[in-house]
Amino acid sequence: MSKNYDVIVVGVGGMGSSICYHLAKRGVKTLGIEQYGISHTYGSSFGDSRIFRLSQFAGAEYVPLAIRAKDLWAELEDYSNEKVLTTTGGLDAGPDDGPIFSGALKSSQESGLDHEVLDANELKRRFPAFNLPSHYKGIYQKDAGIIVPERAVVAHTRAAMQHGATITTYATVKKIEPNVNSVKVTTDKGCYEAEKLVMSGGPWTGEILPELKQILTPERGCVGWFTGDKPEYFQVGTMPICIIDDETGSFYGFPEFGARLGFKIGTNIHLKEYGKNDELRRGFDQTDEERLRHYTKKYMNKGNGVLTTASDCVWTLTPDEHFILDVHPNYPNISIAAGFSGYGFKFCPVIGEIMADIALGKQPSFDLNLHKLSRFN
Numbered sequence: 563m564s565k566n567y568d569v570i571v572v573g574v575g576g577m578g579s580s581i582c583y584h585l586a587k588r589g590v591k592t593l594g595i596e597q598y599g600i601s602h603t604y605g606s607s608f609g610d611s612r613i614f615r616l617s618q619f620a621g622a623e624y625v626p627l628a629i630r631a632k633d634l635w636a637e638l639e640d641y642s643n644e645k646v647l648t649t650t651g652g653l654d655a656g657p658d659d660g661p662i663f664s665g666a667l668k669s670s671q672e673s674g675l676d677h678e679v680l681d682a683n684e685l686k687r688r689f690p691a692f693n694l695p696s697h698y699k700g701i702y703q704k705d706a707g708i709i710v711p712e713r714a715v716v717a718h719t720r721a722a723m724q725h726g727a728t729i730t731t732y733a734t735v736k737k738i739e740p741n742v743n744s745v746k747v748t749t750d751k752g753c754y755e756a757e758k759l760v761m762s763g764g765p766w767t768g769e770i771l772p773e774l775k776q777i778l779t780p781e782r783g784c785v786g787w788f789t790g791d792k793p794e795y796f797q798v799g800t801m802p803i804c805i806i807d808d809e810t811g812s813f814y815g816f817p818e819f820g821a822r823l824g825f826k827i828g829t830n831i832h833l834k835e836y837g838k839n840d841e842l843r844r845g846f847d848q849t850d851e852e853r854l855r856h857y858t859k860k861y862m863n864k865g866n867g868v869l870t871t872a873s874d875c876v877w878t879l880t881p882d883e884h885f886i887l888d889v890h891p892n893y894p895n896i897s898i899a900a901g902f903s904g905y906g907f908k909f910c911p912v913i914g915e916i917m918a919d920i921a922l923g924k925q926p927s928f929d930l931n932l933h934k935l936s937r938f939n
């Protein structure tokens with residue numbers, strides 16, 4: 563048996579890297595175990611950009627989490643001397659009785675967020691990147707922006723290591739054995755023991771803890787980067803990050819950013835492909851492109867140009883699409899951070915803080931009723 567730790571974190575992806583950091587920062591002897599390298603393309607936390615925003619169509623309950631996350635992203639940037647979050651402003655647009663506009667408006671109003679309500683004329687005047695129907699309205703929120711997921715994972719992992727965490731890579735967790743006062747973890751590289759364990763295995767969580775398989779569903783999604791006839795319409799400063807309602811569900815977009823050519827779009831309801839992460843089809847094909855072009859043709863202003871880059875990715879859904887942030891119902895020394903859906907990344911730092919509290923038996927300073935496992939009983 564290898565060294566003993568206070569807490570083992572299984573999975574050093576978006577959430578796990580942050581959990582390792584927040585534990586290590588408190589002086590907790592932490593081991594993070596990752597089956598691949600740090601920042602890879604097999605899980606949920608890659609693809610150059612993730613939306614950050616304070617207004618939340620998923621519910622006003624998420625606003626305090628986003629506000630705390632914003633402060634913690636800034637803290638991480640200061641600590642790591644690295645830019646992780648770029649502010650671009652954000653637009654949530656749709657018919658006023660649709661879930662995107664009404665959800666963003668409700669969460670902004672209930673939480674007292676600084677926001678603007680824009681009608682179709684104002685949307686057209688302010689944001690030439692979009693060609694929105696005349697009955698669409700928008701909520702503009704200036705604090706929204708773009709997080710680089712790869713750099714966020716790197717910054718959190720490095721900060722965790724600088725605070726004394728041990729990170730083991732290319733080690734796959736095969737078995738978890740909880741005992742009364744400890745948890746034993748067997749990997750293909752060796753065995754480890756700790757007082758507590760935090761599970762943050764992303765789309766693999768249901769494989770490692772099969773009792774969660776029924777409530778954690780990996781779903782394949784795709785994103786693409788497209789050119790427009792007027793590149794100046796699609797730049798940071800002109801185009802905000804956006805979420806736009808459509809009868810197929812909704813799609814989201816980013817201005818041209820980082821190493822890619824063109825603006826990026828994706829949809830949280832792609833082609834409804836569900837299954838085990840390692841068995842979902844991977845790659846990007848014509849059907850994926852057609853799906854994305856539905857949005858570029860319909861809603862972008864002369865933005866149905868060349869598909870310059872494309873990629874697929876997997877997120878994990880719970881039945882109600884809210885996260886799981888809780889202690890295991892049968893094993894009090896195991897806690898679970900899972901089911902972060904297509905909108906979890908922005909919350910990584912605050913999830914790290916919350917899971918460190920949960921693992922250490924401290925009351926988190928947020929109302930987490932929405933995220934209890936018992937809601938699925």
Ligand SMILES: Cc1cc2nc3c(=O)[nH]c(=O)nc-3n(C[C@H](O)[C@H](O)[C@H](O)COP(=O)(O)OP(=O)(O)OC[C@H]3O[C@@H](n4cnc5c(N)ncnc54)[C@H](O)[C@@H]3O)c2cc1C
Pocket residue numbers: 572573574575576577578595596597598604605606607608609611612613614733734735736762763764765766767770783784785814828874875876877899900901902903904905906907908909
């Ligand atoms: C295409 C796409 C677009 C998205 N857009 C946004 C967005 O704009 N804004 C936003 O906020 N969110 C967005 N999300 C959601 C967000 O990216 C995810 O919620 C988040 O990345 C989930 O992080 P995670 O740590 O749970 O999973 P991951 O980052 O996948 O981490 C899980 C880690 O566990 C490791 N692991 C698993 N099993 C084992 C094992 N047995 N042994 C060792 N290690 C193991 C994996 O290798 C992996 O590194 C998007 C997601 C996708 C896929």
